[in-house]
Amino acid sequence: MARQSQAGGPLQALARYGQSVWLDYIHRAMLRGGELKRFIENDSVRGVTSNPTIFEQAIGGSDAYDEAIAQLAGAGEGAQAIFESVAAADIGAAAELFRPIYDMSAAGDGFVSMEVSPRLARDTDGTVAEARRLWAALGRPNVLIKVPGTIEGLPAVTQLIADGINVNVTLLFAVERYERVIDAYLTGLERRAAAGQPLDGVRSVASFFVSRVDTETDRRLEALTAAGASPAERTQREALLGTAAIANAKVAYQSYVAGFEAPRFRALMAKGAAVQRPLWASTGTKNPRYSDTMYVDGLIGPDTVNTMPPATLRAFAEHGRATRTLDADVEGARRQLAELEAVGVSLREVTDQLEVEGVKKFADSYAGVLAAVEAKRGRLATSSRG
Helix, strand or coil: CCCCCCCCCHHHHHHHHCEEEEECCCCHHHHHCCHHHHHHHHHCEEEECCCHHHHHHHHHCCCCCHHHHHHHHHCCCCHHHHHHHHHHHHHHHHHHHHHHHHHHCCCCCCEEEEECCHHHCCCHHHHHHHHHHHHHHHCCCCEEEEEECCCCHHHHHHHHHHHCCCEEEEEECCHHHHHHHHHHHHHHHHHHHHCCCCCCCCCEEEEEECHHHHHHHHHHHHHHHHCCCCHHHHHHHHHHCCCHHHHHHHHHHHHHHHHHHCHHHHHHHCCCCCCCEEEEECCCCCCCCCCCCHHHHCCCCCCEEEEECHHHHHHHHHHCCCCCCCCCCHHHHHHHHHHHHHCCCCHHHHHHHHHHHHHHHHHHHHHHHHHHHHHHHHHHHHHHHC
16 A cells, blocks of 8 residues: 655655656556555655556456446457456556656656557567557557567567657566667667657656566576585575676666767757666565565666565665665676676576566466456356346
């Protein structure tokens, strides 16, 4: 639940370091009951992200959507059309709530994200077509269309930015892929400028996933140790547990700095372009041995967004440490990643696996939410006839 944060508390202090707090959660009940509004007023929340898993839990796990599902089912709509309708209604309502922040921040914040179908993660043309359709249907300048940062997604990002559509590039795990996302964004801006179109209204974020990297690297480190290790090897591997995710994100941030301080972007900035901010995603701590705020505490720095699930947001409000950490000891971060490779954990293999799993997880959730809608559609239609 939203809570009253202390004025000048840790959440509010993040803005002093150039970081925006977004909420990684949306539910119709929190829109209707005023909870999201309280998050804005009390906890300095300046945007919202959603994904198929969040909607699967929201729609399948509550009756908040039943009335709308019944009405749409009665009108003969299928499960996919019903899902898109209720999801778009939530995104639109949230966008209206955040519109004052968008206006006051000169389009720097106040965004709400909606995802193209994860079934299209390997389909460039399909992604472009669906993103255009969602953008037109939502019709609000403070919406971001979420596009997976797969190889197939990169040209879609370029095309959508050239179209003037705001994009949240998601499911990023590898620094190398993130650098290609920056290039895709800049190329889209260059094409738009060459076509004589304005750049000042286009916005994008790049969602770099964090905690899942530790989950997988820790699993591999522990498996290596279980297979046999000398005392020195055990000590070295144990020292690396829980270090890869933040180190990886710190190195990615250096790519952001290099990309957006370079002459290529400066030329675009002179025409009104905005930076593509890094957004730290998957910031809820999954390992109970680690601090529940570690993926916020360790990633605070300028021009960034941290999208937090409600539990992480509450934890940081209560005992988080707001100080600039993102660009501290970058060389130490590089050494940690090199040590991982040296002990037999390939970060490239980890991030490749996480992308495949991430696409599958969201596709499974998308299938799950459609199944939940279909089940409710049949039940509610039968009930209404009775």
